[in-house]
Amino acid sequence: MASSSPATGPAPEPARGPAGGQDRVPAGRRLTAENRERQIVEGAIAFFAEVGLDGHTRALAARLGITQPLLFRYFPTKAALIERIYEEVYLKRWDPGWEATVREAALPCLERFRRFEIDYQRRIDDYAWLRIFVSAGLKGFDLPSRYLGMVRARIFAPLLEAMRAESGLPSPAAQPLAPDEFELLFGIHGALVYVGLRSRVYGIDGTADRDAVRAAxxxxxxxxxxxxxxxxVAAAALPGRTAAR
Amino acid sequence: MASSSPATGPAPEPARGPAGGQDRVPAGRRLTAENRERQIVEGAIAFFAEVGLDGHTRALAARLGITQPLLFRYFPTKAALIERIYEEVYLKRWDPGWEATVREAALPCLERFRRFEIDYQRRIDDYAWLRIFVSAGLKGFDLPSRYLGMVRARIFAPLLEAMRAESGLPSPAAQPLAPDEFELLFGIHGALVYVGLRSRVYGIDGTADRDAVRAAxxxxxxxxxxxxxxxxVAAAALPGRTAAR
DNA sequence: GCCCTTATTGATCGTTCGCTCAATAGAAGG
DNA sequence: CCTTCTATTGAGCGAACGATCAATAAGGGC
Incomplete structure (x- = not known):
């Protein structure tokens, strides 16, 4: 169970990522400020995803083919650069369509859940997304808890409300959503996320088509x-045991 | 979605852990070599779980109330200390009884799976266990993949074989276990692990009784x-699509 | 009480960290 | 061609890193 190398050795997969589909920054020496900044951000995302948020700014600069002080021309501090990565990877990649999907009254709520998870997991199952998310959690940053709080409030809460209605159960206004109801959705959600974690964080090659695995x-x-x-819901309505906290 | 503090701030939960149940090392100044070593290992487990494997030896020494050079009296290098943590947390906590449980012919195989997961998750849902596991995965160490390989080979493979037999399906000797069969078990497994991850890694307080959540x-x-x-199994037997890799 | 063993420390090595700043060089406008 | 602007660099700051080693001091055996 010993690790192969003592303290070195980043992840096996480069996985530079789709980078949003924008055309790549030209490799020329003297770039416009806008292009250089975009190049730094994209490179930093791939870099910190590989080596973790403790990665060194000199190593990042070397990978970008620039000198380290240039990084501080564009970002006052390493923490500011990481903050920018949060915005780029998590805020910008949040799809407002998800919130619309789970409220689509024309669909059965299970189908809404299905469509949300298929699309969400496809975006989440990304080398940088998953690894930086976990790395931030380990460092005690509140990014993961806040992000999952968004999923809980904006996706799962309306979904549970729709499931209540579809089952002829009291609305959340009459009987508040119980933690165990959220756990129900987070359970399935977690099983799907775990498929990506095993590949992206634990380094297990796994099945080729993770999308099909999740669909199954x-x-x-x-x-x-x-x-x-x-x-x-019936159990939560009983005063038998304290459900919350 | 910004994190509260730029680069500092370890995990909110100390969670020193049960430490195996052995009596605590005396706080006296001059300990026997054996006691000091045990104290260092236990302290290092809690420390690196909190701050990550990039934690600094001086900070660890300060927490232990000793000087930093003393660490190198007991472990030639920081990497050796981390290696020791792997043995202590993962190898020593592997319960051979798990392998016996999933082969217990007197029980229906689903009950064997249930009993294994309940017991396994109870041991895994530990602050140090989960965080160091994930941290090792992020650093590219092969600990997680090798450990999960053990789960796959020693637990899930015999379980799937029993499920085959109980369903009157061909034995793995006649038709090899398909990756999709393992994914079936890893899916449920992942949902259970995710309960602990949300609490221990993402810092979400969540439900009090995670054990009950997993049972549900x-x-x-x-x-x-x-x-x-x-x-x-039926789908894997068909030559329709390539199931493996 | 003294001595011997060894757990523990203080000082320090070379390196590298995040970060700063004056000097340099490449493109655009006249 | 020359000037201007600024993206970029080279040198270097103080601090902290992992690791080393001779000096110190606490305890046990006689």
Missing amino acids: MLDAALPGLLATHRRV | MLDAALPGLLATHRRV
Whole structure:
């Protein structure tokens, strides 16, 4: 169970990522400020994803083919650069369409959940996204908890409300959403995320088509979800045990 | 979505852990070599779990109330100390009883799976265990992939073989275990692990009784597992698509 | 009490960290 | 061609890194 190398050795996969699809920054020496900044941000995302947020600014500069002081021309501090990465990777990649999907009244709520997860996981299963997310969590930053708080409030809460309605259960206004109801969705959610984690963080090659694996997981988990949800809501309505916290 | 503090701020939870149940090392100045070594290892586990494997030896020494050079009296290098942590946290905490549980012929295989996961997750849902595991994965160490390889080979493979037999399907000798069959178990497994990750890595307080949450997840996921498994095996037997890799 | 063993320390090595600043060089406008 | 602007660099700051080693001091055996 010993690790192969003592303290070195970044991740095996470069995985520079789609980088948003914009055309690559020209490799010329003297770039415009705008182009250089974009190049630094994109390079920093790939770099810190590989080596972790403790990565050194000199190593980042070397990878970009520039000198280290130039980084500080564009970002006053290393922390500011990391902050920028948060915005770029997490805020900018949040799709408002997700919030619309889970409210699409024309669809059964399980199908809304399915469509959200398929699309969400496709975006999340990214080398930089997953690794920086986990790395931030390990360093005690509140990014992961705040981000998952968004998922909880903007996605899962409306979904649970729709599931309540579809099952003829009292609305959240009448009976507040119980933590166990969220756990139900986070359970399936976690199983899907774990597929990416094993590949991107634990370095397990795994199955080629993770998208198909997740689709199969949803096919297995969704059919029984509404019935389980009804049971959970009924249990939460009883004063038997304290459900919250 | 900005993090609260730029680069400082370890995890909110000390969570020194049960430390194996052995009596604490006396706080006296001059300890026996054996006691000092144990104190260093236990302290290092808690320390590196909090701040990550990039934590500094001087900070570790300060927390232990000793000077930094003393660490190098007991461990030739920082990497050697981390190696020792791997043995202590992962190798020593592997329970051979797990391998016996999943082979217990008297029990239905779903019950074997249930019992394994309940016990396994209880041990895994530990501040140091989860955080060092993830931290090692981010640093590119092969600990996580090798450990999960053990779970796959020693736990899931015999379980799948038993599920095959219980469903009257061909044995792995006749038809090799397909990757999709493992994904079936890793899916449920991942959902359970994710419960701990959200708390220990992402810093979400979450539900108090994670053990009960996981039990409920298993209750929801297990009933349909055998039927799904049969479908996966049947699909893997067809030459329709390449199942492996 | 003294001595011997060794756990522990203080001082320090060479390196590298994040970061600063004056000097340099490449493109644009006249 | 020359000037101007500024992107970029080279040199270097103080601090902290992992690691080393001779000096110190606490305890046990006689």
